[in-house]
Amino acid sequence: MDTxxxxxxxxxxxxxxxxxxxxxxxxxxxxxxxxxxxLYKHYKNKRAIFDAIIDEMNQRFEEQAKAMNINGTDAAAxxxxxxxxxxxxxxxxxxxxxxxxLHDDYNKRFRKMLTIEQFQDKELADIYTKLYVDDPMTxxxxxxxxxxxxxxxxxxxxxxxxxxxxxxxxYLLTIxxxxxxxxxxxxxxxxxxxxxxxxxxxxxxx
Amino acid sequence: MDTxxxxxxxxxxxxxxxxxxxxxxxxxxxxxxxxxxxLYKHYKNKRAIFDAIIDEMNQRFEEQAKAMNINGTDAAAxxxxxxxxxxxxxxxxxxxxxxxxLHDDYNKRFRKMLTIEQFQDKELADIYTKLYVDDPMTxxxxxxxxxxxxxxxxxxxxxxxxxxxxxxxxYLLTIxxxxxxxxxxxxxxxxxxxxxxxxxxxxxxx
DNA sequence: GTCTATAAGAAGATAGAC
DNA sequence: GTCTATCTTCTTATAGAC
Numbered sequence: 001m002d003t004x005x006x007x008x009x010x011x012x013x014x015x016x017x018x019x020x021x022x023x024x025x026x027x028x029x030x031x032x033x034x035x036x037x038x039l040y041k042h043y044k045n046k047r048a049i050f051d052a053i054i055d056e057m058n059q060r061f062e063e064q065a066k067a068m069n070i071n072g073t074d075a076a077a078x079x080x081x082x083x084x085x086x087x088x089x090x091x092x093x094x095x096x097x098x099x100x101x102l103h104d105d106y107n108k109r110f111r112k113m114l115t116i117e118q119f120q121d122k123e124l125a126d127i128y129t130k131l132y133v134d135d136p137m138t139x140x141x142x143x144x145x146x147x148x149x150x151x152x153x154x155x156x157x158x159x160x161x162x163x164x165x166x167x168x169x170x171y172l173l174t175i176x177x178x179x180x181x182x183x184x185x186x187x188x189x190x191x192x193x194x195x196x197x198x199x200x201x202x203x204x205x206x
Numbered sequence: 207m208d209t210x211x212x213x214x215x216x217x218x219x220x221x222x223x224x225x226x227x228x229x230x231x232x233x234x235x236x237x238x239x240x241x242x243x244x245l246y247k248h249y250k251n252k253r254a255i256f257d258a259i260i261d262e263m264n265q266r267f268e269e270q271a272k273a274m275n276i277n278g279t280d281a282a283a284x285x286x287x288x289x290x291x292x293x294x295x296x297x298x299x300x301x302x303x304x305x306x307x308l309h310d311d312y313n314k315r316f317r318k319m320l321t322i323e324q325f326q327d328k329e330l331a332d333i334y335t336k337l338y339v340d341d342p343m344t345x346x347x348x349x350x351x352x353x354x355x356x357x358x359x360x361x362x363x364x365x366x367x368x369x370x371x372x373x374x375x376x377y378l379l380t381i382x383x384x385x386x387x388x389x390x391x392x393x394x395x396x397x398x399x400x401x402x403x404x405x406x407x408x409x410x411x412x
Numbered sequence: 413g414t415c416t417a418t419a420a421g422a423a424g425a426t427a428g429a430c
Numbered sequence: 431g432t433c434t435a436t437c438t439t440c441t442t443a444t445a446g447a448c
Contacts, residue, residue, distance in 0.1 A: 003431080016325075017325060018325075018326070019225060019227065019322070019325075019326075021225065021227035021228050022227050022326075024422085024423060024424085025423075025424065025425085026423080026424090034431085034432065034433090035432070035433060035434085036423090036424085036425085037425080037426075037427095037432080037433070037434085037435095038431065038432045038433070040424095040425065040426080041431055041432080042431090045424075045425070046423095046424070046425090112325060115321065115324075115325075116225070116322055116325060118321075118322075118384055119222075119223060119224075119225075119318060119321075119322060119384075120224070120225075120228075122385075125384045125385055126385075128384060129381065129384055129385060133377075133381055157398065157402060159395075159398075160395075160398050160399055160402045161402075163374050163377070163395065163399060164370060164374065164399070164402070164403075164406075166377075167373040167374040167376070167377040168369050168370065168373040170373070170377050171339075171369070171372075171373040171376050171377060174380075175335065175339055178324055178325075178331045178334060178335055179328075179331055179332075179335060189365075189366075189369065192363065192365075192366050193366055193369060193370070196363065196366045196367075196370070197370075200370075200406040200407075201406075209413085230440085230441060230442085231441075231442065231443085232441080232442090240413085240414065240415090241414070241415060241416085242441090242442085242443085243414080243415075243416085243417095243443080243444075243445095244413060244414045244415070246442095246443065246444080247413055247414080248413090251442075251443075252441095252442070252443095
């Protein structure tokens with residue numbers, strides 16, 4: 001990886017652990033293996049590093065959204081998957097989302113950084129809400145909505161059903177971010193949650 | 207209010223908005239109406255102000271826990287209330303918790319400060335988890351457990367039922383902390399959530 | 413307890429050689 | 431692009447008068 005990218009990578013790690021204000025330019029440089037003044041050949045100042053991290057995330061997100069839209073448009077394939085969604089499929093959907101968001105290195109660091117910096121300005125708050133509130137609700141609402149349309153889940157309010165599916169996942173995610181030692185217990189709770197969700201919104205046929 | 211207390215109050219406000227590292231001692235002093243050096247007659251250093259805020263919160267919490275235990279011990283009175291818990295009682299329970307945590311000035315500022323500082327050290331992470339995860343789950347689990355025992359809510363897993371009640375409340379709370387303009391919509395969602403919760407865990411008799 | 417003056421040090425950023 | 435040396439500014443904290 002080239003120096004410019006490595007600076008972003010190390011900066012993100014440090015920002016996610018200590019917050020922007022507690023990270024010194026020299027600290028980032030040291031981890032990259034250069035001296036602080038050299039860093040200024042790559043970025044104009046400390047803030048430019050932070051902004052570049054946000055930009056990179058926006059790019060990654062756009063790509064991901066594009067990829068999801070492609071699948072989303074391929075409604076035939078998607079609905080086939082979810083038409084015969086068993087409890088195991090539902091468990092997989094929840095676990096995959098949870099473990100991807102929890103363990104994916106980039107996601108984890110970016111989420112923790114946003115958690116720390118979310119009250120600094122509205123742009124950061126909006127990014128947080130988009131990534132960890134609105135987008136997951138939209139995506140999962142779409143999937144659960146398809147299952148409900150096929151009659152396998154029963155509800156007259158898909159939005160609230162999606163809230164009931166996602167809020168516990170979000171809640172467990174924030175617990176594990178704060179204290180990774182709670183992860184095994186959280187995974188058990190996650191499975192119990194989804195099984196109970198499946199029972200509550202019980203399928204009409206199986 | 208005496209100067210010593212006013213320092214804590216203004217510091218908490220600033221810490222909750224910008225985070226500890228972005229607040230300068232002179233800034234706190236200015237809001238109190240004194241100069242920075244005068245502040246050092248009240249607190250040894252900047253860190254001592256932060257620690258005093260944590261201490262004060264611990265005191266307030268202990269008092270609150272004590273008050274709750276008194277009611278908690280008075281099981282006769284409590285269970286009477288929840289034996290005939292209607293949907294309206296359930297809505298009230300959720301709304302009261304939500305609005306108290308959301309609007310109580312001290313709570314709001316302290317929660318935002320902890321949100322920002324939670325990854326700085328384990329003690330702060332533990333306080334956050336205790337106040338906004340474990341304690342609400344324990345308290346609400348106790349109340350919902352009493353209702354379930356009386357047969358008005360049906361479940362074989364009180365812990366998951368409590369998760370299904372509380373996780374959406376927590377989720378909506380963090381959204382409103384980030385963006386107060388979402389509050390009206392969140393309150394609507396809260397009511398819909400509780401009504402749906404009530405239907406899902408449907409009472410056997412009414 | 414509050415002030416002014418100031419010390420002490422940290423951290424961001426630049427200059428200029430290589 | 432990286433380095434050493436250095437500047438500048440900001441911030442915490444102290445000294446000592448009132």
